[in-house]
Amino acid sequence: MADEGHVKASGEILSFLVKNGRKLSYSPGDVVLRQGEHSNYVCIIMSGEAEVVRHDSSGGSVSIATLERGAVLGEMGSFLDNRRTADVVALTPMELLVFQNHTFLKALRDVPELAERIMRNFAQRINSINEELSGVRRSKLLYAVSLLIYENMENPHSLSERVTISYDDAFFSYGLRQGKLLDGLVILSESGAVSGIAEVSKGGFISGERINDEAGLSAPKSSVTLTVDVPALKASLKGLAKF
Incomplete structure (x- = not known):
């Protein structure tokens, strides 16, 4: 560099x-x-x-x-x-x-040229710091979500497992609200660590992030279920552990 x-x-x-x-x-x-x-x-x-x-x-x-x-x-x-x-x-x-x-x-x-270069340099540093902070926040979110999934697995030695995570558990264990948890799961799905993400309400299984009931209101959801690629999840945890 x-x-x-x-x-x-x-x-x-x-x-x-x-x-x-x-x-x-x-x-x-x-x-x-x-x-x-x-x-x-x-x-x-x-x-x-x-x-x-x-x-x-x-x-x-x-x-x-x-x-x-x-x-x-x-x-x-x-x-x-x-x-x-x-x-x-x-x-x-x-x-x-x-x-x-x-x-x-x-x-x-x-020397106006020097002043201009210094100001441009300061702007680049601020931008770089913002990008670094954004990357750290993303990494911490992914680490918390990955760890939460791992803790909810019944067989960590399997190759694939279906896991259900309650929103209450996510919040009280890691401070993850529903939206943040879903954000983290979507990012993990892009890497192939999880798939088949669907939310679960008290009345049963619901595909997708939002569903309206007959009254036009969002059905209450208490958990999210997903399929975990266990080796990929472990690799994610290992790579994120420093955060």
Whole structure:
């Protein structure tokens, strides 16, 4: 993943900033920016490559991006005056142009192209965060629904099984209201983990999501029944377990 979520500076921008910054050199493995440190300066990569690594509270880490020449680092901190959200580690010998936050903010006023690139970058980050949150919510929903189905199976070692889930059980066990449960089942049906989804009312079996009685009102439904592809459901649970 190269340069995702980071601004790349053009030759005009670099020329302007070189006049006000200072050059620093780094060797492979050097930490250029450290997660948690105060963001009091901005860097531009003049040569070389770096990796962005984010650490979590459990001690794990994940590589977010690879940055190349022209990438701007730490620009968010110049606006928010916050702490670094990730490490930036040199992958190759690097030369960076470093300057204080106030110099960077002055450059935004004096070089419209840089201001435009920064604003576009912020918009892309917000969009990326929204997409990530949406994906996490979807994954958590699928995990809860898959686990609920598994818990209601009589023979988890079978290849296929017909399962009925009460809406009360879904709500009290996992906080899943009827609509959310059905949403999750529809998504699982697209992967082949479940099929033959139908709702059940107190008066009997009803195909489909809605049915009107003679008075034109929706018949009360207390549960949903479906056919489970057990190996596919187990694969779904395994893939979603990290959420």
